[in-house]
Amino acid sequence: GKERGWIKMRMSLAPVSGNTMNSRASLAPGRASMAPGKLAAGGKVRTSSFGGRQSMAPGGRRSTLAAGGPTKQMEDPRNVRDKTFIRQSLQRLIEFLVENNYDRQISPKQLEAPATKDFLHILTFLYNKIDPKFVLGPNVAEEVPALFKRLRYPFNVSKSHLQAVGSPHAWPSLLAALVWLVELLTYEKQTEDQAALAEGGLDEQSDKIFFEFLSKAYGDFLKGTDGPEDQLESDLAEAFEQRNSMTQQECARVRQANGKMEEEIVELSDSKLEDLQEKRELLIKDLDKFKLLISNLERHHEEVVKKTDQLKTDSAAKEKELQAAEKEREELSNIIASQDAANIDAQRITGERNRLVEELKRAALEKDRIQGMLYEAEVQLANKQVEVERAVSEYNELGRELKIMPSSAKHANGQDYEIPLQTRGNSIDQLISLGGKTTLxxxxxxxxxxxxxxxxxxxxxxxxxxxxxxxxxxxxxxxxxxxxxxxxxxxxxxxxxxxxxxxxxxxxxxxxxxxxxxxxxxxxxxxxxxxxxxxxxxxxxxxxxxxxxxxxxxxxxxxxxxxxxxxxxxxxxxxxxxxxxxxxxxxxxxxxxxxxxxxx
Known part of the structure; x- marks a missing residue:
């Protein structure tokens, strides 16, 4: 049913030649198969029908995925912007890349908004499954749409999307194109496996052995040389016995491989699942703590930005005052320079200047003393803030242990006893937001x-x-x-x-x-x-x-x-x-x- 679904999907996206799926070599000796997908027995092996490679069948048939005539563009029936579709597409793409030994690290988070070079590397890796010698040129905006057209991708790959691959409006459609290419490769691989199974299957080999027996017997009959049938029957029995021996060896090998796989499955399920689950729970708890820390830091950042803006405003006002004072000083200097000062005025001015210098020194000392007191007060405030935070945290923790927090707890009786604590503030009211909890x-x-x-x-x-x-x-x-x-x-x-x-x-x-x-x-x-x-x-x-x-x-x-x-x-x-x-x-x-x- 799964294979039939893939075939149906492939037929809905691009035409597939019926000969590619249904071709089979004839068992008759000396007669070449008429199937265009491969040669008869004794010819060359069947090659892939991908890309622009030449088929080895008579007549030089081109691949069904080679460059063909222009295809009619139609509207994409897939909801490529649906989150569920994107998640499933990412999972399908990663599974295919891992199964086929992708040469780089890959993760769902990396593919949520990939870089252009990651997208081009994935596309080159997938297309190399079709053409191992393919190398993507520098003109990506022209070559990538042309590449999908050669593969007969039924939808348009926009050049503007290739300029910003990881953007929300471009990545879903490009991801859908990559998944279509993955499904195409999966379909081709299964088609080749079916053909190989048809060529070497047990039922067909048995039919071939019996057909050769009938051909020899009928040939002897036509030549008139038919005699006792014991030799032909013994040859037929010996051929079937050899086939049965090979089948039994293959079954033994498959059973041994299955046993090893079951042992590995049991070992992996017993040893790593519980550890991974515990690690996942710890990571979820750490994620919640980091989210809370980030929110606190964002609030602190907002407060710092506000304080910075306020300081900038104050600094600008002080600059204006300083400029006004400088301007006034220059005016006074000019006035003094233009006046004829007497000796007594000079002495008076010098005394006044000395007095003002002394007052300025005393003011500077007072300023240093006040700044020291302010620093000590800020240190005490920070210590008290830490003590308040610790006390409130212990109070809330004890409340949860006593089952009185939150309000839906067992002993809370609908009352909200929890005290919310702000991480930054300059007063008790800013640190502890009691709100209407006056009767706590x-x-x-x-x-x-x-x-x-x-x-x-x-x-x-x-x-x-x-x-x-x-x-x-x-x-x-x-x-x-x-x-x-x-x-x-x-x-x-x-x-x-x-x-x-x-x-x-x-x-x-x-x-x-x-x-x-x-x-x-x-x-x-x-x-x-x-x-x-x-x-x-x-x-x-x-x-x-x-x-x-x-x-x-x-x-x-x-x-x-x-x-x-x-x-x-x-x-x-x-x-x-x-x-x-x-x-x-x-x-x-x-x-x-x-x-x-x-x-x-």
């Missing part, structure tokens, strides 16, 4: 009180269950004593029954002895009263009936006593198991609640 402490106190109440209730239930367990234990002891007394009574009854049975057996033996004596006396001809004999027989019958009744009654009592004892044992065992399970459940609940309270 009150909710936690109420939750603690509710859990304490549940612990008290569980402790009281445990005490009650322990009391009931003691009562049950006393009842079990009482039942055991009762069972023991019943067993002793049963043993007494059994011993009494055995004694009665022994007595009856002894009496029965005595009566049997008397009956035997009477019968012997009768047999010897002695005259004994008929009445005495009838009484003795009646007594024997009465004693036998009484013994049977006693046996039946004893069996009935023994059976009833056994059923009662079995029922009591089952009830005691079931009750004991139920009490033990309930006590273990209560004990586990108490321990869990105590641990939750201790950790809270």
């Amino acid at each position: 402490k009150a909710d936690l106190v109420a939750l603690h009180a509710a859990l304490a109440g549940r612990v008290r209730d569980a402790a009281e239930d445990k005490i009650g269950h322990e009391e009931r367990e003691r009562e049950v234990a006393e009842q079990v002891a009482e039942k055991r004593r009762e069972v023991k007394s019943r067993e002793e009574e049963c043993r007494a009854k059994e011993s009494q029954l055995q004694r009665d049975k022994d007595a009856l057996d002894a009496e029965l033996k005595t009566m049997n002895a008397e009956v035997c004596e009477i019968e012997e006396a009768l047999a010897s001809g002695s005259s004994v009263s008929a009445r005495r004999l009838a009484q003795a027989k009646k007594r024997v019958e009465d004693l036998t009936t009484k013994m049977a009744q006693e046996h039946a009654e004893a069996r009935r009592r023994n059976r009833d006593m056994g059923e009662v004892l079995m029922s009591i044992s089952h009830m005691m065992a079931a009750h004991k198991l139920q009490v033990q399970e309930r006590l273990e459940e209560v004990d586990r609940s108490c321990k869990l609640i105590q641990e939750q309270i201790a950790t809270a």
